[in-house]
Amino acid sequence: MTKLRLAIVGAGPAGIYAADILLKAERKFDVSIDLFEQLPAPYGLVRYGVAPDHPRIKGIINALRDVLDRGDIRIFGNVRFGVDITLDDLKHHYNAVIFSTGAVEDAPLDIPGIDLDGSYGAAEFVSWFDGHPDVPRTWPLEAESIAVIGNGNVALDVARMLAKHPEDLLPTEIPANVHEGLQQSPVTDVHVFGRRGPAQVKFTPLELRELGELNDVDMILADEDFDYDEASKAAVASNKQVMVIDRVLQQWRKRETGQASRRLHLHFYAKPLDVVDDGSGKVAAFRYERTRPDGQGGVEGTGEIREVPIQALYRAVGYFGSPLPGVPFDSRHGVIPNHEGKVLHPESNERVPGVYATGWIKRGPVGLIGHTKSDAMETIGHVINDQADWWAPAEPEEEAVVALLESRGVAYTDLEGWHLLDQHEIALGEPQGRARIKVVPREEMVSISRAQSSGTGTPSA
Structure with a gap:
């Protein structure tokens, strides 16, 4: 049985929904998904693009948390695409990539x-x-x-x-x-x-x-x-x-x-x-x-x-979307040029094999969460049907990308690290009767996520 090793760049709603939809879809192959996020914490614009006095956003975060907490999707936070990992690296380790980097x-x-x-x-x-x-x-x-x-x-x-x-x-x-x-x-x-x-x-x-x-x-x-x-x-x-x-x-x-x-x-x-x-x-x-x-x-x-x-x-x-190193970009509209999520060369309009897009970087910054889900379904449908166009990675083993990041000294965060940071922020808010107080400095977020704040893996207040 064929196995799809899929990389998704961007761990906001668009990326998480795409991973969830693929794992639940009817298909004739196994799937292994790695999410890469430039920030130490997941959820993208739900965490960093919505005013803090919107309690209804908690419901969206809970739904995204449920997907990640199943444990069938790996997440690598604090990893910058184009710096810590490149498109060539992804081709070396995966069959395809979906970009869901949004518009910030x-x-x-x-x-x-x-x-x-x-x-x-x-x-x-x-x-x-x-x-x-x-x-x-x-x-x-x-x-x-x-x-x-x-x-x-x-x-x-x-x-x-x-x-x-x-x-x-x-x-x-x-x-x-x-x-x-x-x-x-x-x-x-x-x-x-x-x-x-x-x-x-x-x-x-x-x-x-x-x-x-x-x-x-x-x-x-x-x-x-x-x-x-x-x-x-x-x-x-x-x-x-x-x-x-x-x-x-x-x-x-x-x-x-x-x-x-x-x-x-x-x-x-x-x-x-x-x-x-x-x-x-x-x-x-x-x-x-x-x-x-x-x-x-x-x-x-x-x-x-x-x-x-x-x-x-x-x-x-x-x-407005931002360009990504080595990935086609439409600077007029701020999106990755694509047809139904299949990325295209802007000059020739030809298909770029193995490269896909979903969310705002695919369609522009319009629509709500419901649009993001239907958007991801369209892209995932093509990923499933494009098996003949998948990359043939030289090192598809799951351990290989971990070794790559560690060899480059990338202080990546994982799902357990997010749990530590999440617990830490909640603990900060408890004495004041607040749901949480966000940790702001990146280095502190990474330190807590990598269980270095107290030396025991237990969040310190």
């Missing part, structure tokens, strides 16, 4: 002034407040008035984290350095800008509701944004999600305001024009053109220019 960079917003001091990408900020080990421990929180550009869930996450009082985040797994940083913030006003109207937003009702539950924060909306055209009225009437969003926004319009110490403003029909320089290279204001419905569900410019004084700006206009 900020998509660009091409307007004048976007590179001024005080202008940031939302992904960078999310990585900071989620305790990503590869970003600085501090964040410049010096602005009283802040703009957030975008009308998706990430924009709402950023706005909520900026406006929320730090003590209200203490029940979450927020790292200590993040709580300390947010305590220093003098913010009073957070402005969220979207190009289109309330009936065309990209965020979900749950995200929106969470925004309105903030303690001591007024929700500020403008009546002029709710003069719906026929297309918007039709969207509200025909789409349940849009209907719920409209209901929430209409309720907020009726709230009394003026008593809270912070305000969160939602601006619709606002097309970004430029970020204004204060004369010394710092953000001073955000300038936009007022838009209006075009009757087709889109918008058109009105020629009316408005300006809001701010001292910081966050662009949340989407994520």
Whole structure:
């Protein structure tokens, strides 16, 4: 019986789901799967891309944990593809590889002034407040008035984290350095800008509701944004999600305001024009053109220019994938070029044997967890059916890749190491009645995972 030795690069939901689907699929061969992750801990953007005050994410993590804890998938954390292990190495030890590295960079917003001091990408900020080990421990929180550009869930996450009082985040797994940083913030006003109207937003009702539950924060909306055209009225009437969003926004319009110490403003029909320089290279204001419905569900410019004084700006206009050494990459769309998960040469469109993609690096940063599962099923179907195109590895033995990493001095972490780190973070949170406190420094994560923190393998608090 043939055996498939499969490498998966990226241990977020896309990679873990792909492994799980393959192991449960009907096939005529055995399977041995190794997951490689550049961070010492698994779960990708579920751990490092979602605001810490989202308790529903725990359910997703529990499902991913159940897959890994079965013990039929090996995980090698703290292994950087292209540095610690290469595509040639994978060809030497495996029959195929699936890349599920996601999209973690900020998509660009091409307007004048976007590179001024005080202008940031939302992904960078999310990585900071989620305790990503590869970003600085501090964040410049010096602005009283802040703009957030975008009308998706990430924009709402950023706005909520900026406006929320730090003590209200203490029940979450927020790292200590993040709580300390947010305590220093003098913010009073957070402005969220979207190009289109309330009936065309990209965020979900749950995200929106969470925004309105903030303690001591007024929700500020403008009546002029709710003069719906026929297309918007039709969207509200025909789409349940849009209907719920409209209901929430209409309720907020009726709230009394003026008593809270912070305000969160939602601006619709606002097309970004430029970020204004204060004369010394710092953000001073955000300038936009007022838009209006075009009757087709889109918008058109009105020629009316408005300006809001701010001292910081966050662009949340989407994520963007990063190239991987030796792997084809579409720099325009930020994805690995592929057909249904089968990687293609960008110039010739010819198939790259043995190389596959799934998740956001395959399709771009759109869709939720359900899309990730169906995405993985499509890719795995091709892996199963492409047996004739598999690589013929010289050293397919499971011990061989371990020996390779050890010979290179790679301080990799494994599943048991993740359990140690997990227990350690939970133990850190227990004295304060918190679910966990994340360990942030990479070297500390690795030390704990490799049972070096206490010398006994028992997590120390």
